[in-house]
Amino acid sequence: MRDLLDLGELHAEVTRKAIKHVHLSVLPPAGKVRVAAPQSMPLDTIRLFVVSKLGWIRSQQRKLQAQERETPREFLSKESHYLWGKRYLLEITHADAAPMVSLSPRKLYLQMRPDADQARCEEVLDAWYRQQVRDAVPALLERWQPLLGVKANRVFVQRMKTKWGSCTPASGYIRLNTDLAKKPPECLEYIVVHELIHLLEPTHNARFVALMDMYLPHWQHLRKQLNRLPVRHEDWAY
Template sequence: MVETVNLGSVKAEVLRKRIKHMHLGVFPPEGAVRISAPEDVALDTIRVFAISKLAWIKQQQRKMKAQPREPEREFIDRESHYVWGRRYLLQIQELAVPASIALSGKNMRMTVRPGTPTDKRQALLEAWYRTQVREAAQPLLRKWQAIMGVQPGKLLVQRMKTKWGSCNPKTGLIRLNTDLAKKPPEHLEYVIVHELAHLIEASHGERFVATMDMFLPKWQLYRQELNSLPVRHEVWGSVR
């Protein structure tokens, strides 16, 4: 049974887990609130914790509702797609050869076999974006781990609905959002420095801010730019 706490105009879903501390998240597209809580914590205690975060919750919800979204893609000729912040027009070539994507001038040439359906074209572009992020991220990780004196673990690039990246401070695992390939290159670099900073400070507290200020003084500008750009069109189910 799913528990909820009522915060007036806001309702929060409570998920019980084998953890020591409570964690609160606000998720797109409408700002659904989810609290992960230890199994033995009273619901009233969880409600008090959520109320203490209510101003932040509402701020995040306003941001999510205001953020522009990309139109739904059909993967047809002359459709706009973005690579590293630049706009390209899609050109579909149907040939009996292996599928591929190449940039030429202002065009993105997608070669697919005749009759390839929309979902397969989308999957091809997703895989291509994933490769772009991975190839661009590797030298940036080497650069910044030397500058910051940290040692990241494995790198995963994947489709992420709610984050541009994440870091597990215990394992050093870095995750990056495939959609970063659509954004200007400096935004990928900002996300990488942000995640590596979590190997120095796990939270987003004062020490984390000081670390970011020291290594990437313009990081707050990059964060603002990145979060003001359109995010992908998405069909959203319930957040789990």
């Protein structure tokens, strides 16, 4: 069940779920407002909650609209691509063999079949980025799970348009954005810790903030660093 709150210039999409608390999200790229609310909560109560958060909503929208975005990738030689925060120049070669990605100190080599189009190049490179995150996660889990006293049942790495990561505490599942492979390694660590702490505290309340402060004292600096970096160009659709 979905409702639409009309607050003048601001519109908020409301989705009813089997949850106990209201969750408010401001989504990229333009700052669309989405509210997840308990199924029995009256719409007027949700409206009052959203109105009370108008200052925060406007602040988040300004940040999203100001964030730098990558130009669309065309997969041409000499195009800039990134791995763990470092810039590489793309070098495309063709061979009648399986696609392959490799690195030199300054270049990212993408070997493709002669008939490969742009979509296929993107697919191969995305799969490679996904594997980079998958390869980096076990060491982070090995370090942080014992410290936090939690255990993720499964970690998925996937393309995510609106989040760097997510956690489902009931199942113990964590999801990470493939594009984290393009950012500095400490950004991935921050997101992993963030999602693991959600296994202790599902919401972003004062307890969550206190836990982040305790275990990763510079987490707010890392969050700002991640949010300042250019994000993937997308034709966002909702």
